[in-house]
Structures are given as structure tokens and as C-alpha cells.
Amino acid sequence: MNIKSEFSRFHPTVQFIYFTSVIFFAMFIREPVFIGISLIFSILYSTYLGGKKALKAIFAFIVPMFLLIAVINPLFNHAGVTIWFYLPDGNPFTMESLVYGIVSGGLFSCTMLWCICLRYIMTSDKIIYLFGRVAPKLSLLISMILRFIPKLSAHFREVRNARKNIGCDITDGNFKERIGNGVRIISAVLQWVMENSIDTANSLESRGYGLARRTAFSLFKIEKRDVIIILAVLICDICVMWGYFGGILEFEYFPMISELRINVPLILVYVILCIMPLILDIMEGRKWRYTELKI
Numbered sequence: 001m002n003i004k005s006e007f008s009r010f011h012p013t014v015q016f017i018y019f020t021s022v023i024f025f026a027m028f029i030r031e032p033v034f035i036g037i038s039l040i041f042s043i044l045y046s047t048y049l050g051g052k053k054a055l056k057a058i059f060a061f062i063v064p065m066f067l068l069i070a071v072i073n074p075l076f077n078h079a080g081v082t083i084w085f086y087l088p089d090g091n092p093f094t095m096e097s098l099v100y101g102i103v104s105g106g107l108f109s110c111t112m113l114w115c116i117c118l119r120y121i122m123t124s125d126k127i128i129y130l131f132g133r134v135a136p137k138l139s140l141l142i143s144m145i146l147r148f149i150p151k152l153s154a155h156f157r158e159v160r161n162a163r164k165n166i167g168c169d170i171t172d173g174n175f176k177e178r179i180g181n182g183v184r185i186i187s188a189v190l191q192w193v194m195e196n197s198i199d200t201a202n203s204l205e206s207r208g209y210g211l212a213r214r215t216a217f218s219l220f221k222i223e224k225r226d227v228i229i230i231l232a233v234l235i236c237d238i239c240v241m242w243g244y245f246g247g248i249l250e251f252e253y254f255p256m257i258s259e260l261r262i263n264v265p266l267i268l269v270y271v272i273l274c275i276m277p278l279i280l281d282i283m284e285g286r287k288w289r290y291t292e293l294k295i
Contacts, residue, residue: 004283007277012126041274042113068107073101
């Protein structure tokens with residue numbers, strides 16, 4: 001649990017409904033204003049939760065992928081009526097394909113950023129709580145993957161640092177020696193993975209996981225504030241879905257870019273949906289600071 005985030009202290013059902021909503025809208029709504037809103041608030045919330053680590057991930061992975069998608073699309077997609085110039089192979093480079101590439105990059109970016117926020121908030125115990133009875137094997141697999149990836153990265157860094165201190169890193173020696181050093185590092189990490197898997201399997205077996213009459217204990221309880229947030233998220237969802245299926249959020253890029261229609265009430269609803277957890281965290285932070293000042 002992220003102690004910095006008040007939203008992480010809400011019931012797992014609240015968090016699951018919220019992130020399902022924002023990720024679904026981030027994946028399927030192609031209206032530029034809504035993409036921009038989702039991108040802005042996903043950046044703000046991911047950096048609020050992860051700090052410098054999240055910023056590093058954004059600049060190391062999200063931004064390059066955004067630029068790659070934006071650049072590659074007009075090189076292979078030549079639809080559109082506004083031709084800027086012709087490529088060496090004779091195909092046109094159109095404004096519509098470039099704009100669509102930028103939009104596609106934005107869709108990918110905000111989807112990945114919301115998933116980063118999900119990883120900070122939805123811990124493995126919450127996933128097992130939500131899906132343990134419905135699909136125990138799947139929930140265990142997902143929770144183990146979420147926990148295993150950071151552990152694997154940390155162990156890889158440990159092995160590499162140890163090898164680096166004795167001059168056997170992948171950057172030391174000639175080309176053949178570097179390959180050998182890399183193979184040894186990967187071999188050590190894979191050996192640790194197999195040993196860790198055996199230990200995990202033995203631990204699960206000793207605790208009776210998978211038995212038909214096995215019970216589970218949880219401290220999660222639905223409170224009044226959880227119900228209020230669930231209702232607020234569902235109301236926002238209904239409004240946005242009404243706009244989506246009602247054609248208000250339809251936007252065409254080919255053969256010509258549609259005229260942008262601004263629906264202020266619907267935009268405000270989507271802003272409220274995207275900013276909701278950040279506002280909860282900021283309000284809680286101010287409450288704690290005010291309490292400390294009074295004390």
C-alpha cells in the first residue's frame with residue numbers, strides 16, 4: 001500500500017471500478033480533447049504516486065513510444081486528403097495520418113500511465129481479495145506477476161552490481177567477454193528465479209492453497225465513503241458512456257479531420273472522473289498538515 005496516497009486506503013472494489021473506467025475510456029475514446037484530459041491527469045497522478053521513479057519511466061519509455069507511434073503512422077498510413085509532401089517511395093505524407101499517429105500515441109501513453117497508477121494502488125492482496133474466490137488461480141498468478149517483476153529487476157541490479165565490482169560487467173572487456181559476462185548474469189538471475197519459484201510453491205502447499213475448504217481472511221470493509229466514491233464514479237461513467245454511444249464523442253480523422261465539437265458539461269464530468277483520486281489525496285494531505293499545525 002502506498003502510504004502517500006489516500007485513494008490507496010479505499011476499498012479495493014472502489015479502486016477496481018475506478019481504474020477499469022479510466023483505462024477503458026483511455027483505450028477507446030478517440031476525441032482529442034478527452035485524450036488530452038486523460039493524458040494530463042494520468043501524468044499528474046502517476047508522478048504524484050511514483051515521484052522521480054515515475055518521471056524516469058515516462059521519459060525512458062512512454063515519451064519514446066509516443067514519438068515512435070506518431071512518426072511511424074504517417075510513414076505507413078497514407079490516407080487523408082491534405083498532402084504535405086511525397087516520400088521517396090512515392091507515397092504521400094498526409095496531415096491526417098500524422099494527426100492520427102499523434103492521437104494513437106496519446107491513447108497508448110495515457111493507457112500505460114493509468115496502468116502505472118493501477119500498479120501503485122492495486123497491490124497483490126487486493127487482487128486476491130477481489131478475485132480469489134471467483135478465480136483463485138488467475139488472481140494468484142496476476143498478484144505473483146505484479147510482485148515478481150520488481151523483485152526480478154532488483155535482483156538483476158544486485159547481480160550486475162556484484163559483477164561490476166569485480167570487473168565482469170557487460171560493459172567490461174572485448175565483445176566476446178561482454179557476451180560471456182551477460183550470459184553469466186542472466187544465468188544467475190534465472191537460477192534465482194527457479195529457486196524462488198520452488199520456494200513459493202512449497203510455501204503455498206504448506207499453507208493449504210488450492211484446498212476446497214480453505215478460508216481467507218481480509219481486513220477490507222466497505223465504508224460510507226467507499227459507497228459515495230463508487231456512486232460518483234458510476235455517475236461519471238454513465239455520462240461519458242452516454243456521450244460515447246450517443247455519438248457526441250465521435251471524431252473522424254479520415255479522409256478529413258472532423259470539426260471539433262466542445263461539449264462543456266461532458267468535459268467537466270470527464271475532468272472530475274480523471275482528477276478524483278488526486279483531489280482525494282491532496283485533500284487528505286492538507287488535512288494532515290492542518291492537524292500537525294494545531295498540535
